Amino acid sequence: LVNINLTGTLHLNSSFILKVRIEADATTNSVHEFSYSQHHVCESIKLQLQHVFVLVEDMDYLQYIGGLIGVSALTGVAAASAYLYVTRPLPEVPLVPLHDQSPILEMPCCTTVEPIRVPIDMSKQSEIMRGPEQIHVSKFYKESKNGKFVNYISEDAQTLYETFRKGAYESNNGPCLGWRESLSSPYSWMNFNETLLRAKNFGSGLIEIGIQPRSLVGVYSQNRPEWVLFEQGAYCYSLVVVPLYDTLGPDACAFIIKQTDMSTIIVDDDKKANLLLDKAPRGLKKLITIQSVRPATLQRAKNRGVDIHTFDEIERLGAQGDHPEVAPTPDDICTICYTSGTTGNPKGVTLTHKNVVAGVCAVLLQLGEHRPGVNDVMMSFLPLAHMLERW
Template identity: 55%
Template sequence: MVFGLKLPTIMNITGIMEEMDQYMHYVGGPAGAIALTGVAAASAFYLVSRPSSEKPLVDLMCQSRQLPGAELIRVSKFYKDSKEGKFVSYLYEDTRTLYDCFRRGSKESNDGPCLGWREKPTTPYQWLHYNEALLRAKNFGSGLVALGLIPGANTFLGIYSQNCPEWIIAEHGAYSYSMAIVPLYDTLGPDSCAYIIKQTEINVVVCEDDAKCNMLLDKAPMCLRKLIVIKETRPATNQRARNRGVEIIRFSDVEYMGAQKDNDEQPPRGEDLCTVCYTSGTTGNPKGVMLTHENVVASLCAVILQMGEHRPKSSDVLMSFLPLAHMLERCCENAMLMVGGSIGYFKGDIRNLSEDMKALKPTMVPAVPRLLNRIYDKVHAEIANSFVKKLLFNMALKAKESEIKRGVIRNNSFWDKVVFRKVQEGMGGQVRLMLVGSAPLAGNVLTFIRCAMGCLVMEGYGQTECTAPISLTVQGDHVPEHVGPPVACCCIKLVDVPEMEYYAHAGQGEVCVKGKNVFKGYYKDPEHTALTIDEQGWHHTGDVGMWLPNGTLKIIDRKKHIFKLSQGEYIIPEKIENIYSRSQYVNQVFVHGESLKSCIIAVVVPDVDVIKCWASENNIQGTFSVLCAHPEVKKLIMDDMLSWGKQASLKSFEQVKDIYLHPDPFSVQNGLLTPTFKSKRPEIRSYFKPQIEDMYAKLT
């Protein structure tokens, strides 16, 4: 017993809080008693589980090194030769390509489990071990050669599938014969997929299922000759393919054919192309980012170097659910393959991700802010209606945050067992490392995740053009809302953006990157390549950053998406959106302005839980759609947005003059977000054209 609470119940946050609610009802004063309960129990538990702090790998007050010279270039402190302007390319002499990485991992793992999956929600994970995975990859690559593909970096293999073991087998099968991979993904749509296949002249695409086959067949270019299917297709689909001159072949048949032919492998070199990864882009056709084996190996080695003792090991298990079509997940999985770790794949339904994690029990999880925001919102919704739950939660958060500030990372404290166990078990209960990227993460959410998960959470900043990471936070740095120092495979400088009043001498400017991770250019697109990579080899990211006093980078703005109002004032909508997003009532916001108008307006997707709670407290009835049309709800949200704008010192012309409330979130599915969850501004503007015109009509 712990102050009247049964120990079996203590592992369940909902159960313990309900019992404490009842207990406080009988003893009277909830605040004092619960505080006494928490302090006494925490003190007792502390004595038997004394935490030890970890020493940071670099001085947290000076996390990067500035090179001599007028350009104010900053480099990593995790690589001793960086002070001489050199970058890490690899960690092991015999591991310089992704082909090498897989073979090293096989030795490190001693033929341990490699690729895992489960057939049904009720079944455990089953595993393909390293030697078998390597053999299947070799056989598949040999089968590609048997189908007529010519070994070499100029031969491209398309992959159009959700994450699964066959994705990796196909990828490394291609690498066994120096071929390059071109990933396709659902949200590109039929037109963009057809554009990519035609531009890269792909003859063969590995396709997951019947639906994806039909999507490709809808607008199949003449160059597409074969679809290799992972799952069975319908006879009607097979006939449709034949009618279009496309042959459908089973994945297993290609492996069998390759095993029979047993073509000699032709491994790639570091400078060989390993992928053309197309960025979705917010406008125009997607652009194909050309990345070499050296680019990817340097990138993942730099991140591993920066992790120190937390680096992945052969005993680690990674949960794969972020799209393999994007470089963040590709780098994470190939890093696991290099160290001999295990990769388990979710079943494909993000709504059941927690069940997959409980079955897999991963130790490493690459994540995106969208997922972590959901966890944060769910926990806060759970405690919203109970004073005691809020009190206990806030005590737990404060205690864990205090430990994090002292360099303590653990998940076995009293607060972990009482308050945060449910969150941890929702991700399998064994996560020790989480990598977060692809979009900015709010400081309060990052701090919550670090406290609740009791593991190292590293936030990175990067781009496809830089093979994912550019900078990464350091173990021991508990301060949120920055993206750490440069990783060891590149250097960073800031360049003046005078039209936005950002200057490098003041520690602000466009983030420019040079190093082993910077791409070779856009495929068959020298014009955009020249606009992005300058004559000195610096990649201009389009993001605006600032150096913090401790040598870490903070992303503060975006160079693009600037427009003028009729009075000549420049508006940077993303800056204003980031400020308005701090409002508890705002889930998503799109700020719009026009050169013929004197003010800006916004489309706002309110936070459904917060708005419903407020409406209930204020006796306002109706569905969420009805609430979005309610004038009092609109006034509440707009007043709070303007208040946040005032706090952030927005000028009067930077504050919105009207808003439209929309009940449905912007999403990848409805075409208003890119696959990396950035706003597709032209599409949003077009989608809400009637509402935008109506708002401006009322303001004139």
């Protein structure tokens, strides 16, 4: 708190005495008094208060506007200046010296790692064909000169059904799917042959409960081995995989089920089963649950005319029925992936086996010698409902 009491006395010779009383601290009641003659006031006034300086310069105009009026003007200027300087916040001390915010450190690892070699000269990635059009073609694929696009790398791996079996052969029945129940538990593994057998049994089980080859089947689950078992089982019978995911929401899921006319959806838990039952179109007839569901959910599904089967049950039915496989062709549809629907209803993107295999081959060509090998392990961290993760 700063109170300034300033008085002046006017004499016949136009000289006056200026008194300044400053009460700077309400707690200590410290009082400072200063007296100045007219001569001092007209030149400058400096008030020193606890290392705070208030400087009023060039007050010559006081002699023209009158002593008393000038004193009043000086009072306002001094009061405002003193209050501003006394109450201003103290500067913050920086955490680090401002002149040395980003010290340069030597990182040995940056000098020991060899640069990644690319399969072609990065400054000459394309080749110009003869002719006035000056068409550029990629050097990654030799047949691009003839206007042919890459569709596959191996003759015996042109569909997702064939590529999985190619992996089993190349790895000599190596480890295929790994998972762990918790962060502290070790990984469990299924080899290729076990994965192929379980996938085939599950696909056969879908046929056993009345689903016809090339039908659309949905999956609404987090990443887990059963997701891949279902997908590969679907390809054994040319079924079309339609993934659903949480960010779609109940209304969008109901829209997709109705648009695709799906009768069967695989879900991983009780919660997702109930979400689908909340908005279930009449066309939904079967739910296959990976985990067990509550009796109340079973009754609710029954009331809506929806049958609930367990994943294990479908596998057992498939093993007993042992339906012959119906392998897809490259031009058969393998999946319909829906957008998130941020600008309206979700939009389905239809992809054939040829589409997906060609995309994978393009990536392998660009990776060159760094492409994944039989001893490499891919860590799955994106949702399997995303095509980037499934590729």
